Amino acid sequence: MAANNSSNPIQNQEELGEEGGGGAGVKHEAEEEASSSAAQASAPTMMHRSSSRPQLDLSGAAIHGTLEDRNPTILLPNQSDDISHLALDIGGSLIKLIYFSRHAEHSTEDKRKQFYAVGVDSPSWRSGAQPDDIVIKATGGGAYKYADLFKERLGVSLEKEDEMDCLVAGANFLLKAIRHEAFTHMDGQKEYVQIDQNELFPFLLVNVGSGVSIIKVDGHGKFQRVSGTNVGGGTYWGLGRLMTKCKSFDELLELSQRGDNSTIDMLVGDIYGGLDYSKIGLSASTIASSFGKTISDNKELSDYRPEDISLSLLRMISYNIGQISYLNALRYGLKRIFFGGFFIRGHAYTMDTISFAVNFWSKGEAKAMFLRHEGFLGALGAFMSYEKHGLDDLRIHHLVERFPMGAPYVGGKIHGPPLGDLNEKERPFSLGHG
Numbered sequence: 001m002a003a004n005n006s007s008n009p010i011q012n013q014e015e016l017g018e019e020g021g022g023g024a025g026v027k028h029e030a031e032e033e034a035s036s037s038a039a040q041a042s043a044p045t046m047m048h049r050s051s052s053r054p055q056l057d058l059s060g061a062a063i064h065g066t067l068e069d070r071n072p073t074i075l076l077p078n079q080s081d082d083i084s085h086l087a088l089d090i091g092g093s094l095i096k097l098i099y100f101s102r103h104a105e106h107s108t109e110d111k112r113k114q115f116y117a118v119g120v121d122s123p124s125w126r127s128g129a130q131p132d133d134i135v136i137k138a139t140g141g142g143a144y145k146y147a148d149l150f151k152e153r154l155g156v157s158l159e160k161e162d163e164m165d166c167l168v169a170g171a172n173f174l175l176k177a178i179r180h181e182a183f184t185h186m187d188g189q190k191e192y193v194q195i196d197q198n199e200l201f202p203f204l205l206v207n208v209g210s211g212v213s214i215i216k217v218d219g220h221g222k223f224q225r226v227s228g229t230n231v232g233g234g235t236y237w238g239l240g241r242l243m244t245k246c247k248s249f250d251e252l253l254e255l256s257q258r259g260d261n262s263t264i265d266m267l268v269g270d271i272y273g274g275l276d277y278s279k280i281g282l283s284a285s286t287i288a289s290s291f292g293k294t295i296s297d298n299k300e301l302s303d304y305r306p307e308d309i310s311l312s313l314l315r316m317i318s319y320n321i322g323q324i325s326y327l328n329a330l331r332y333g334l335k336r337i338f339f340g341g342f343f344i345r346g347h348a349y350t351m352d353t354i355s356f357a358v359n360f361w362s363k364g365e366a367k368a369m370f371l372r373h374e375g376f377l378g379a380l381g382a383f384m385s386y387e388k389h390g391l392d393d394l395r396i397h398h399l400v401e402r403f404p405m406g407a408p409y410v411g412g413k414i415h416g417p418p419l420g421d422l423n424e425k426e427r428p429f430s431l432g433h434g
Ligand SMILES: Nc1ncnc2c1ncn2[C@@H]1O[C@H](COP(=O)(O)OP(=O)(O)OP(=O)(O)O)[C@@H](O)[C@H]1O
Pocket: 028, 029, 030, 090, 091, 092, 093, 094, 095, 121, 140, 141, 208, 209, 210, 211, 212, 232, 233, 234, 235, 236, 237, 249, 250, 340, 341, 342, 343, 344, 345, 375
């Protein structure tokens, strides 16, 4: 989604201006040129030699930027040592990279460090670094798959960190240390959630990457992966590509914004001659069967618009993830569900659909929440594992707010048909979404 790319880390660095002591510009786009050049520019100096490990001071961590920024910079105001390591999360679809850099424009008195994360497309990933005996923390399946390649081509050893450990550590760090990290998104409205630190645990963490991991988190390092589903971000992008011939994920997502799913999905009204099935609480506009309409139409396959296909697919997958997540929350008596992973992409319709499903099925009891650094949980966890930092050391009261409240949210605009009347959840036996 090139048009939405407001989070180029290099750009952010320049935009931070005088005030910012640095922070973590987080890039979620998989733009080959910008990402690989950022990675190449920083890689040789960011890696650390295994002998010396400077201290990472996460105290006072805060988002730097405005509420409009997606994947904003994280400021570490109390970081004094130079941190020269980086961490990777090499997933099934994307590589995520976290690194520090000193803020170039700062005076010597105000030399704070930046904490950057960069998303890089797996197939387009390159590195020009050729150093020896360098160790990088890496998580995700690619830490195993590409370990030999890193060693052979770059002389870099990947120190593997468990993916689930990293996801949980990253989420806990963000939820504990970063203000304005978590938010709800319903009916196009975004609202930041202030989480009482004493009541953070337990919660359900749902990471929607290529596949979906569902983790019950009870504390720092205390968790259980209670479920998962193979119908995730890879499914949307994969099926979408097959059906629409889109060339990129962003193109597919953009298409969905112009779609009308009622040409593809079989609605209750299609089955009941335009009527509601009110006896079991289903309105005529509820989706009875995703993609179901295409079996009965007298249409050529080429008559189906890619826009409509993309929207139906997005709704089907997002709704399904929301519903499965809710069922797991129910299973463990959890009321809060945090969704991460790059599938979310700060996309309003995706978040609204997930929220709708959680809200609908839980009758308003459970809450879906999203994270601004959604796609970087694993990479953050790997980064922090250098020092195995105890999050209890964080001085939360030192958090600094560096942006005004109330600014509009870039991804907040809803495109596409309304999801349905949330009041429907009050009816008995509601079985679907509108
Ligand atoms: N630019 C992009 N290119 C490809 N996929 C993208 C892009 N932006 C968002 N996505 C979505 O993000 C998903 C990958 O998310 P994420 O990076 O969190 O998972 P992963 O680590 O690659 O996968 P897994 O954890 O399952 O190994 C893709 O399947 C796709 O749905």
